[in-house]
Amino acid sequence: MSILDLFKRGTSAPVARERLQLLLAYERQSRGQPDLVSILREEIMAVIAKHVQIDQDYLQVSMDRGATMSTLEIDIQIPNKSAVPLAMAG
Amino acid sequence: MGKVVVVTSGKGGVGKTTSTAALGAAVAKTGKKVALVDFDVGLRNLDLIMGAERRVVFDLVNVIQGTAKLSQALIRDKRLETLYLLPASQTRDKDALTEEGVAEVIARLRSVFDYVFCDSPAGIERGAQLAMRFADEAVIVTNPEVSSVRDSDRIIGLLDARTMRAEQGELVQKHVLVTRYDAARASRGEMLSIDDVLEILSTPLLGIIPESQDVLRASNLGSPVTLSEPLNGAAKAYLEAARRLEGEDLPVVVPFERKGFLDRLLGRRAA
Numbered sequence: 162m163s164i165l166d167l168f169k170r171g172t173s174a175p176v177a178r179e180r181l182q183l184l185l186a187y188e189r190q191s192r193g194q195p196d197l198v199s200i201l202r203e204e205i206m207a208v209i210a211k212h213v214q215i216d217q218d219y220l221q222v223s224m225d226r227g228a229t230m231s232t233l234e235i236d237i238q239i240p241n242k243s244a245v246p247l248a249m250a251g
Numbered sequence: 252m253g254k255v256v257v258v259t260s261g262k263g264g265v266g267k268t269t270s271t272a273a274l275g276a277a278v279a280k281t282g283k284k285v286a287l288v289d290f291d292v293g294l295r296n297l298d299l300i301m302g303a304e305r306r307v308v309f310d311l312v313n314v315i316q317g318t319a320k321l322s323q324a325l326i327r328d329k330r331l332e333t334l335y336l337l338p339a340s341q342t343r344d345k346d347a348l349t350e351e352g353v354a355e356v357i358a359r360l361r362s363v364f365d366y367v368f369c370d371s372p373a374g375i376e377r378g379a380q381l382a383m384r385f386a387d388e389a390v391i392v393t394n395p396e397v398s399s400v401r402d403s404d405r406i407i408g409l410l411d412a413r414t415m416r417a418e419q420g421e422l423v424q425k426h427v428l429v430t431r432y433d434a435a436r437a438s439r440g441e442m443l444s445i446d447d448v449l450e451i452l453s454t455p456l457l458g459i460i461p462e463s464q465d466v467l468r469a470s471n472l473g474s475p476v477t478l479s480e481p482l483n484g485a486a487k488a489y490l491e492a493a494r495r496l497e498g499e500d501l502p503v504v505v506p507f508e509r510k511g512f513l514d515r516l517l518g519r520r521a522a
Contacts, residue, residue: 172440174440
């Protein structure tokens, strides 16, 4: 740690304020509403399951909330052995 | 008809019980009849902070279950004859409280006392919701720190939705009481400022209690700080907060730390 770092410490309060404002804006809006991410997760799972056999564990849905835009990340892993369409398999 | 004030926070350890004792004693000092009710069933502590731990015979749960009369369970303070404590049960769990039972006890206290302070347990579960259920006003105890402010916001949401007043289309009058405020750290930008907290919570300020050794000493001695050391900084802040709670229009002065030479130097560089 350089001597300059000693002088830089201490201005964390503005970061705290910004993080809180962002978080609370979201929490207030979603208060009393069911969890969006878990609803999306279930519905996406249902759509995929119509066509492909996959395990619950292979679907990851995550959300990163930003001030002006949020990103929804959906990661679906389809193992090769079960990637055969149900119609053909059945 | 007395006023029912819930002292709540969501987060634990921010100073609900200390603030209940200090504010209640401050109001009782003015001659008003005050009851302090501990809602933290299973983890009672208001008796200890009030120095009445050896005088507890009956408690809130006994009264609700009809095994004791309200007058038997109320403990009169040894220092102030207008101050009473209704302790929580230490042996039962929080399910021992029923909404009807709490409603009846609060209604009876309201008819006898000028102020009823309900010391809420931490969290947002049943115990905390029952403590706020019949409140007219709420003191939201908040530390200038991210998790405490977030939890306070959550509690404000509950006060606006789950209280009797909210359900009847009225509002619980809410006040933020900032505790453990360290003026030096705030001025160095290490701690959320009062403006930050008020802007985020958009709730009026009841007072700012500075971080103080006096508060711990008062707890050690089993006396509300407003009784044992009324001239100290934290006690003065509580006494003023109590006057505002009673409706007095008293401006809040943000505690200011006079900076030494080194602080000034460091402060300037940091900004």
